[in-house]
Amino acid sequence: MELKVGDKIPHFTAKDANGVDFDSNSIVGKKPLVIYFYPKDNTPGCTTQACSFRDQYEDFKDLGAEVIGISSDSSASHQKFSSQYKLPFILLSDLDKKIRKSFGVPSGMFGLLPGRVTYVTDKDGIIQMIFDSMLAAKHIPKALAAIKKLVS
Template identity: 75%
Template sequence: MELRIGDKVPFFKAKNTNGDDFDSVSIVGKKPIVIYFYPKDNTSVCTAQACSFRDQYEDFTDLGAEVIGISSDSVESHKDFVKQHHLPFILLSDGDKKIRTLFGVPSSLLGLIPGRVTYVIDKEGIVKMIFNSMKGQNHIVKALEAIKKLIP
């Protein structure tokens, strides 16, 4: 089942970059959130996407929003990725692809590559924007525009 605009975001749990348990109940329904699913740490497009979110992270936080990146990479891989590229936002490890499945993120290239989809969620936990494109850097512009529309 694919999430659609207007749906309430399902709650989920995962390990963060430090190996600690992250429970979405700690953030969903409390502030606007950008959740972006990406295929793999340290690949060219994924790195460019993460670095673009890093470079504009303050624009999101100034609007009261949080950014969360999710891939099936391990906690160790995320730890190296964060350290190498100085990423200030939350990365979650979805090794069993339960969160990806919960959101209904489709695969790309005949199912060979995990999809790249960004969700913008308002402070009530409702999906306000979904952007599905393998072009990583386009996600930041779309997400920031959507977050700005949520701020009165």
């Protein structure tokens, strides 16, 4: 079942790029979130998307928001990806695709690739915007505009 605007995001846990356990309860209820699901570390579109979030990360932080990237890559892959591109935000490993399924992220490219979907939530974890597009660079301005609207 796909989540919709107005739904509360499901609770989730995962390993971050350092292999440390992350619990969504540690952040939901405290600040707005940008949670983006992407297909794979070190692919052209995903690298463009991650670097665009990196380049505007301070804008998100200035608005009190946190950015979290999620894919089914391992923590070790995330560590390498994060370190290579100096990504300042949280990357989570969803090896069994449980988080992706709990959000109802659809597959892209005729079911051949895991989907690329960005969710923006308010500080209480209520979804305010969903952007589903394989066009990686389009996600960042959409997410930033949604966060600006939330905090204004």
